[in-house]
Amino acid sequence: MSAERALSSEASLAPGVVAGAGAGHATATAAEPCHVALLGFGTVGSAFAELLESRAEEIAALCGRRPELSGVLTRSRGSFPDVLDSADVVVELIGGIEPAREYLLRAIEAGKHVVTANKQLLCEHGEQLFDAARRHGVQLRFEAAVGGVIPVVRVLQESLAGAHVDRIHGIVNGTTNFILSEMASGASYAEALGEAQRQGIAEADPSEDVSGKDSAAKMAILARLAFGTPVSLREVRYEGIEHLHSDDLLYARELGLGLKLIGTAERLDDRISVRVHPAFLYAGHPLASVSGPFNAVTVESPAITEITMSGPGAGGVQTASAVLGDLVSAVTQPAVPMPPARPLELASDVESAFYLHVEVADRPGVLAAVAGVLGDHGASIRSVLQRGIGDHARLAMVTHKLAEARLREATRMIAELDLVRSSPRAIPVIEEEFK
């Protein structure tokens, strides 16, 4: 046993030789350290540096080599060539497109494994980076770019490699999920956002999160993993949560629905659709019970029915922890390179059930008029709630599935009805599709 231990710890970083995890506890720190270059030193970068130091011994025991920050590059400190030169692995936490793209490419070309949490970059220039990594035989790991601490990238790349994925539904932004949870308890959007900012869950400028843009980039990456199709941010139709009223959440609750910002990546025959929008979920949906600053992803595939994974999503420490996991993986485990792209057409005409809310005059025949317009557009009504408020009434209803374009057409016509007092509000409803 002791000969074997020495051997595996010596050979620990040879390509393809998996460093017997847990091997070489005694001699780990004696080996050459593993030099880690860190690009960027913001919230996540500093949390990563701290985590790396505090867990260095444990990682050394696992990898056979003690990780050491060999260089840090910020706008005001360090030069990229120096930092690159001394590194075994490069961790990119600058964010944004440039210079992150250029640095990662140069690191890959220099034969270094790279780890990044940069969703925008992967979404816009992923193919260039994946190709380079494949060509140079290095690992490009990005678990931290999607899903907080949930290992969704690995599960899609490895566990589900042989499965035919039909659909992914995800709550991939913890900030918006926190805000919606607060609103479900009666807070207004502004109050909920303020609370998120006070708790450090939302940034001072929350627009990337609340507009759905952050979620859109993450869903594009999941679509690439699940379907092999590169999807750029501008191809993802996204809608945020800024325009939601707490009323929407409260009425919907009466219909047994909960409101989440849901990303969807799905296969529709030989096309795919990737989109992000607020959606109502039936109480039985696996994502319906996910509240607070959490992320959760449900993957549907005929062979497995579905897997749901959830965990804390927002925060520098969680991201740093996912980055560290990637670093350990890059050093100990050979990776599956990203397979070459298989472009599929993007569908824009998707079907969905809808929740519809409209204020009307409280007179006989109003429900019939509204239902008539819906019927003319092929929308059949699944449930309806009518409630008087003074001389107004509120109609809240849920339709069966229909093409979104037809529903939008119907709501435009409903808005023009004489007896209608407010523009109808329509929000998609997601059921457990696999049942």
Add this chain to the structure above:
Amino acid sequence: MSAERALSSEASLAPGVVAGAGAGHATATAAEPCHVALLGFGTVGSAFAELLESRAEEIAALCGRRPELSGVLTRSRGSFPDVLDSADVVVELIGGIEPAREYLLRAIEAGKHVVTANKQLLCEHGEQLFDAARRHGVQLRFEAAVGGVIPVVRVLQESLAGAHVDRIHGIVNGTTNFILSEMASGASYAEALGEAQRQGIAEADPSEDVSGKDSAAKMAILARLAFGTPVSLREVRYEGIEHLHSDDLLYARELGLGLKLIGTAERLDDRISVRVHPAFLYAGHPLASVSGPFNAVTVESPAITEITMSGPGAGGVQTASAVLGDLVSAVTQPAVPMPPARPLELASDVESAFYLHVEVADRPGVLAAVAGVLGDHGASIRSVLQRGIGDHARLAMVTHKLAEARLREATRMIAELDLVRSSPRAIPVIEEEFK
């Protein structure tokens, strides 16, 4: 066995050379097929054979080699040496200890990758198999042994390789979770079991499942993965669901609790505890909302807080699908070998909060007497419900955390109180410990 075949299969499966997933789509089926030997042809075995055939083309596109059943061994069909000789990968779905152990060892010694779903065997003879696989440089994959379709083995072995896992809570038996879900809706244990049998979710002889033994073996395997400590079945304290009353579920609901059969593997300083028993979960616990024949596992670690994974658990098709995933992984990805064992002492004295139910005479002073005994044993009461029924009253209470031994001592003393009409029933309560 043919040295030539072994060699050529070595080449395409060479460690570190990932058989370019997705590479060679065009030539995939032209390459030498991947020969799969199947040991056992019961429910899971036959589902696996069917799945393998129906997905052969997709797997070929992914692995570069078309998988083909090269031999099947059953009690009445095939000879092991012949089946072994023609195989590149051996899939063991016989179950039980012998001859499964002997066959797997011989396959490993012959340099074949092996895939198994055999939890009993891994629990009792895991170290022998892990050592052999490490020595012979072959993969031993067993995702299907624990957690249904949830990739919990891979997540623990790879994604969380660098994390310090504190605790795992799991619903790792879909059959009992289905039965408890039915009981929560008012069915008796016998009715719920009957329904599970009618639906094919429970076997004719359900004792492995309902006794907690199946869950115990799975928790032992998770403990090995999380803590490195080999745990045999007889070291796991387990308790099943046969003695539960639907009353327990109904009263508990009034206290805001749900009842599940929970496996726990946790670190207690430098010792570990592995156990399985019915437990009440607060509504906010990530496992509380898992109902029906599902599996779910929550992994707690300081760095990640927690990850929860859930998916369908019972059924031959799900197991077969997890086995197929392992087969694809074995052919395309080098595996992390199981690190050598790091034995930790097993703790028997664990602490928990408890739900306690006792029928008493409806007289003044009864609650004080019961609470007095609990107080004397260090059990402080967190919530209590008292309800009169004729000249009896039911006391249902939840305590704060205390050592289980002390609680058991207290319940023995309560049973002897004059005014007590039934033996107290005590069930552990699990909270979200990381908060």
